[in-house]
Amino acid sequence: MTGTLYGLGIGPGDPELITLKALRCLRAVPVIAYPAPPEGDSLARAIVEPHLIGGQREIAIRMPMVAARFPAQEVYDRAAEEIGGELEAGRDVAVLCEGDPFFYGSFMYLFGRMAGRFPVEVIPGVSSLTACAAVLGAPLVARNDVLTVVPATLTPEEIKRRLAEGGEAAAIVKVGRNLEKVRGVLDDLGLADNARYVEHATMASQKILPLSAVGAEAAPYFSMILVHRRGEAWR
Amino acid sequence: MTGTLYGLGIGPGDPELITLKALRCLRAVPVIAYPAPPEGDSLARAIVEPHLIGGQREIAIRMPMVAARFPAQEVYDRAAEEIGGELEAGRDVAVLCEGDPFFYGSFMYLFGRMAGRFPVEVIPGVSSLTACAAVLGAPLVARNDVLTVVPATLTPEEIKRRLAEGGEAAAIVKVGRNLEKVRGVLDDLGLADNARYVEHATMASQKILPLSAVGAEAAPYFSMILVHRRGEAWR
Incomplete structure (x- = not known):
């Protein structure tokens, strides 16, 4: 056996x-x-x-x-x-x-x-995807929302295309060393103000920041950016 | 208080x-x-x-x-x-x-x-998304995979567009009464053989079926279809 x-x-x-x-x-x-x-x-x-x-x-x-x-x-x-x-x-x-x-x-x-x-x-376990939404206090997806999950390790062009074509909600995972690249893409798409950054969600070291407040070299591997095109779709 | x-x-x-x-x-x-x-x-x-x-x-x-x-x-x-x-x-x-x-x-x-x-x-809790992948015994997303989550309640045209533009993995949620619509879209896109159907994942009533084997009226609200374009990307 x-x-x-x-x-x-x-x-x-x-x-x-x-x-x-x-x-x-x-x-x-x-x-x-x-x-x-x-x-x-x-x-x-x-x-x-x-x-x-x-x-x-x-x-x-x-x-x-x-x-x-x-x-x-x-x-x-x-x-x-x-x-x-x-x-x-x-x-x-x-x-x-x-x-x-x-x-x-x-x-x-x-x-x-x-x-x-x-x-x-x-x-199965609780994923960072829903843990980040929970600590942000904002629904990840509601009703007929489409969700796109994009690894930050892709090329800027690919990330841009995925986000541009993507749904009402997007999660950018594996941010880490790719922070500046992702920030640039979100700026290009005019989505920077719709983005929220979370690192170490639910850990003692958890941080929630506006994207603009994250230092250039500060993102650890366990960080994520959630982007919502809509306002408060759940109302 | x-x-x-x-x-x-x-x-x-x-x-x-x-x-x-x-x-x-x-x-x-x-x-x-x-x-x-x-x-x-x-x-x-x-x-x-x-x-x-x-x-x-x-x-x-x-x-x-x-x-x-x-x-x-x-x-x-x-x-x-x-x-x-x-x-x-x-x-x-x-x-x-x-x-x-x-x-x-x-x-x-x-x-x-x-x-x-x-x-x-x-x-936060364990979502149906990762529970379905676990009971199917197949990674949901690996490496640089992009994941698209699409509610089956959208129009067939919208589902088709989302899946056609979507990433290596897609999850179609809220299948229920929308099963035939989704099956038609997956047939049109040539993705039917890449799709697996799960209902009531992790419950005693759990069922895992090839999409073709699901009866026309059989899908409960808690059912999901996972679609992978790739073969075994995790190897």
Whole structure:
């Protein structure tokens, strides 16, 4: 009997925004794995830290800072091998995923390597998308609104086209180092005043700012910009 | 001291997919309110039923079956008045919201009426969007994918345009009575084979079907179609 690989959605950052199901799984498995920086603490592990009961094996998937594709692929190859060894020995492994595992999560790199060979279960989590809307205190989408979710990692031309053609609401994810590019596109489209910036939604370090007030180099990876063309469509 | 109005995301249907935060709030408030059909049981209440501890006042917001705008507005006017009375008396009220309150939730009709007059807090929940991807066992969006979320209540022309211009992934929500319309559009665009249908994701009544296998009149309100243009982009 091989173990099961769990993709565990742990929510956007507030440890209380984990689901009962994810919490049960987190405490039941003998092995947890999580993304981590080259050195130091993992954000995903920090989110669930209040819930850990100890005695579990932990696998830190340490990603080099270099954004090149090949080192990352090697890291996932090695992680898949190590996690696969646990599963083959009959031990369940839960991979901690900030937000939801299937919403731009790095879990999919493990999923792609392992889904055919081992049983996989994904436990959905509260995504940054709705967490940002909640902390902004404004509906993300209402009634017949169309929502477009655009990664800030695309080219400026592509982001511009997606936003220009897009619906009443747009979410720009993965802002991070792409902040100036996105700000330029929103200025070009005359949408800067409709945009709101959130970083680390629901975490202690949460910040909500008008786009113009965000410093040029200040955006962390976990930041998002929500844009609404409409006024208050929910009235 | 007025009470606080909570928009409580209770998740997509599995009672275990409620967050710790929503559960704490659910049990702490003296009054809960929830959408309900003209007669009989509320789905939102049924989802949290295993967690209720009794002794709370319950306000069922009963929506007439007629989809006309004015009766619905009157129902929300009355509900806002009744809930407002509780808040003015200093009692917190939690409004139960399937999925997430700000993701096409009917909560926004109360929010629009009450947000200026009372303290409001929204507790985000697991949305149907990521719940459907989880039960399908396929990433919703990966890497640089653009996601377009389109309500099936739009005109066929509008749905067609949105899907044609849309990104690598699309989610068509509010399928219900609009199933044939959506199926026609997907056929026209040659996307029918890329579409997967889910109803009642994570509930006991969950069904996953190829689009062609869904009966013409069979789609309930809580159904969704996910469309991916790509193959397995996460590999």
